[in-house]
Amino acid sequence: MPETLLDIKNLKIEATVYPPGEDPHDITIVEGVSVSLEGGKVLGLIGESGAGKSTIGLSAMAYGRGGVRITGGEVTLNGRDILELGYKGLRGLRGREVTYVAQSAAASFNPAKRLMEQVIEATLKHGLCSRAEAEARAVRLFGKLGLPNPETIGSRYPHQVSGGQLQRVMTAMALCPEPSLVIFDEPTTALDVTTQIDVLAAIKEAIRDTGVAALYITHDLAVVAQVSDHILVLRNGKKVEYGPVKQIIEDPHEDYTRALVSVRSIDHNEKEPAEPVLRVDNVTARYKGTNFDVLSNVTVDVAPGQTLAIVGESGSGKSTLARAITGLLPPSAGRITFADRTLSPDLKSRSRDDLRELQMIYQMADVAMNPRQTVGTIIGRPLEFYFGMRGEEKRKRVQELLDQIEMGTGYIDRYPAELSGGQKQRVCIARALAAKPRLIICDEVTSALDPLVADGILKLLLELQAQEGVAYLFITHDLATVKAIADSIAVMYQGKVVRYGTKTRVLTPPFDDYTDLLLSSVPEMRLGWLEHVIETRKMESAGN
Amino acid sequence: MKLVSQRIALGLVLILAISVLIFAGTEILPGDVAQSILGQSATPEALANLREELGLNEPALSRYLDWLFSALQGDLGTALTNGKDIASSIAGRLGNTLFLAFWAAIIAVPLALTLGLVAARYAGRWPDKLISGVTLATISLPEFVVGYIVMYILAVNYRLFPSTSVIYDSMSLWEKLNAIALPVIVLVLVVLAHMMRMTRAAILNVMQSPYIETAELKGLKPAAIIARHAFPNAVAPVVNVVMLNLAYLVVGVVVVEVVFVYPGIGQYLVDHVSKRDVPVVQACGLIFAAVYISLNILADVVSILTNPRLRHPK
The missing domain is CATH 3.40.50.300 (P-loop containing nucleotide triphosphate hydrolases)
Incomplete structure (x- = not known):
């Protein structure tokens, strides 16, 4: 029986919101979520924005962004409830037992410090090994993640490497203290599709080789299907479905999961060519x-x-x-x-x-x-500017347009923030x-x-x-x-x-090289797609 | 470093432009030097003779170039009122002003940065409110009020320091420091708030960045996060405000010098403005402009050097 690394029970997370014109009040972001993760396994957290996936991910470090607070439940990591640890205890946990890879590596690196300094910082601060050993570890990780010039890339500043490379450096930074759990928060979402596939493959290989467990957060089911063992589907802060990746992709039980799996199923037949406008x-x-x-x-x-x-x-x-x-x-x-x-x-x-x-x-x-x-002013402006519409006539036309975009009544006097x-x-x-x-x-x-x-x-x-x-x-x-x-x-x-x-x-087909690369890089919602593409590319480059 | 040399070249051009302005400004005043020397009752012949003697009949351009080149060689001309060499009178005065500014800066800058960091660390809590409140109060009072309050408390009531700050060459460093203690305290109080508030604002601005969250999730202590990750990225705006305040310590201390009867360049300028001693005013203006511009160039250069994007291009 493999050991349970992370056990989240009945998690409840609240935040204070300050809506304009109203008194500040508390809202519940996550409620009643329970999930557990064995050592060395990868759990995918998937959902739309507002589903609470990042919030749940960060709860494994007992961290709440802004005014977000964990108000109920238990988060057990390596056998102890980390919500009871207190600030000092949490400092010992963060960056040592659990580490974090953010969505935008470009924003998450300090622009004024060299990469190596930042990669080994947590390892040194927690006194895990000597500086020389930490640097050697980092260089090994750079190499493993497929970064060019692993020996010297650490002496660069964040702005001197590309977005895809920076994301790999961030992964190396998370793996350097040899944690038992890494939280990946949409690590490839901001990347181009042809870059995403390489970073994804590098992350997957690093997870496998180091035997670390991971929480992989994304809104893209096709991506998470490539790296996870289990998937937790979330919606509005509640659990929708949990199961092995194969079952979620091939045999989803819930309607919402089915909708996610079959997304982008619009059928559109192209029209006949015509005289151009x-x-x-x-x-x-x-x-x-x-x-x-x-x-x-x-x-x-x-x-x-x-x-x-x-x-x-x-x-x-x-x-x-x-x-x-x-x-x-x-x-x-x-x-x-x-x-x-x-x-x-x-x-x-x-x-x-x-x-x-x-x-x-x-x-x-x-x-x-x-x-x-x-909304009325925003849509009314072109009516006024181009057609000279005013007053009642304008308002009527704005409402017609709102009906056309399927928003109906009740929106014309709202502000964009609402x-x-x-x-x-x-x-x-x-x-x-x-x-x-x-x-x-x-x-x-x-x-x-x-x-x-x-x-x-x-x-x-x-x-x-x-x-x-x-x-x-x-x-x-x-x-x-x-x-x-x-x-x-x-x-x-x-x-x-x-x-x-x-x-x-x-x-x-036949495709030119670039279109081929572009098309084959789009994640597909089937298991083993990533390995298949990487394998094909290796064979092709060997053949050339 | 192309950018740095560009800034320095720009600064030199600026100083040149200022010298033209200073010269032109005194030129368009009614009356000329000959008139000021001889007074209202001078005969036209005497005026003409003196103008001939002083070279005032030369065209303005050649007089400007003359003035500029001698100024570059350290010859600022002679004062009209007492016939003394301006350069040597200014040298001592400027030395005194720089002495005062130096000690005020040595105390004010580190103190302001530290208070700013502390205020940012405890933003919104009592240490922040205390620091912000006190510094705001000292900057809101005019410096002569601060000066007389400090004098009343420390010189009159407690007799810790002398109320006037007369210094001369034969004093030891310790005696000099004792003499200037009060004006230094006043200057520190006056410039502290600016720098402290800028440091606090710049740090808090940086604290919103995602890389601060990264540092927090590494398990670093709050003080380490501010010192290692926030401050290096807040240097540029802070340096600019620090330099503006240093410039103020040199060129804006007239009031404090008068209050404490300190023999600095500000008092020298004020004396000669009231006597319409044009060459002295021109010389002081040129020196003030040079100090101001060089400190601002220095601020630019430091900002460039602390920005890794400019220091290490792709």
Whole structure:
């Protein structure tokens, strides 16, 4: 019988909230969650944002972020209830028995200190070994995690290594004190899909080789299926389902789990090619003061009422293309034609109709809205600006738009802070729609949303397209989204379009190298996918 | 270090520009040096002769260049009122002012940083409130009020230190320190609050960062987190405020010097402003500008050097 390492019983976690205009009060974030973990095993915690997965993860260190407090239950680690330890005892536990890998390694490293100093800090502070030995340990871990130049990378500063490398260094930092439990909190969520797969493989191998137990927190079931032994599905701070990974993926018992497993199941058949509404012709662009083209010779078309998906990793020039089309970055060469007229490269000299017919929706709905304006004011502004609507007429139209985005009555006088993430994005869609555009540029509009909410947004966008005949230029790094919504696809890499055509054509082999890498890196919801991809790549590189 | 040399070059250009301003400023005042020397009742011939003698009929540009080059060689001209060499009179005065500023800074800067760190460590609790309240009170009072209060308590009631701070060369260091104790105390109280509050605010700002959570989850002690992880990232804003206050200690101490009858450069300037001694005012202005700009350059350079992104580019 293997030993139980972590035993959480009937956990209750509360926080004090300070809503504007109300008295501060306590809310329950997590209630009645019990789970246990054997030494050397990996437990996946999965759920949408607000499900309490990070909060539960951090309870294994008896740590609450901000005003979060553990108010009930037991957390037993290595045979003792750590909630009874007191501050001093907890200091001895944190960074020694339990360590933590955060989502954003870039923000979680001190920018003013060298990596090695930070990696061995906990090991030294807890007096686990000498400095020389700790450094040797770190170098071994750097090598194991596949970092380049393991001997010297420690002398660099955080800003001198890439995001994927930083995430591995953070994993090395967590493993250095040789803890019995590591908490991985969305360690690959902020990474590009082709980087994610390498980091994921490195983490999995390190867990296996060191025999450490882990809590793996993520919202992506396909990712957690690759690394976990057991999965705990959470929703609104309560347990939905717990079981071995195979059962959760292949035979989920609960409806909610089934929804998570079958997410992104939108069927969308591509439409027939048609005369384009937007034509980007040989566009080249660079930022002021640089001598490097961020876009070179990009040629794509968007047909009316259809969706062109622009796919690529960060830095591939996807958003720059949007900036060139909207006139924020005048191209240095090439031509952009919109609705049979040539668009002036510069935003200032465009007509009001040019502006109206070309709208944008952004990734961060939060910051794309003025927090001090009500939903009615936000959506009403384009109505006023483009159509001169006032008073009752405007309010009626705003309500129509709210009905269209399926939000109904009762929202028009609310402020953005009173809406959920998905609702905020819907308001942004309504604002774009208010201008009666022919084309909407959607820049990563679902990336910041939970999978189920994102699904709802995609369905809404497709319905609106059918009703209004609006075309989308859909920028994303997520290939599952592309499959759900696109009629044609352009794959971008280093400022160039490397593959372009109808959806079926782009997604049918033979592939070019980059598209192949991109497609094979998308996590799939089946066991053993990660090993399979890594194995295939090893064989291919050996064959070359 | 391209950035650093850029800053220094920029500083030199700035000092040059200030020298033009100082020269032009005194030039557009009504009356000229000859008029001030001879007074209102001077005959036109006497004025013309003196102007010829002083070279005042030369074009403004050549007089400016003359003044600038002699100033660069350490010759600041002679004072009109007493005919003494300005450079040698200023040297002693400036030395006294720097002496006072040095001891005030030696006490104020470490004290302010420590109090700021302590206030940040206990943010919102009683040590923070006490430190913030007291420093706020001392900065809110005008320095002459602080000066007379300190003098009343420490010099009149307890007779610990002399109420006037006369110092001369033959005094030993200990005697000098005893003499300047009161103005040092006043200056420390005046500059403390700024630096302390900036340190506290900068540290608290950094404490919101995710890497502070990382440090907490490593099981480090709060004091170690502030000293090792928060402070190195709060240096840049703090250094700027520290340098502004150091500059103030040199160029802004006129009132304190007058209150304690201290023979510093501030008093010298005030004396000669009232006598319309233009060359002296120009010389003091130039020195003040140079001190101010060099300290600010120093702040910039320190900020650059403590920023690993600038020190170690990709």
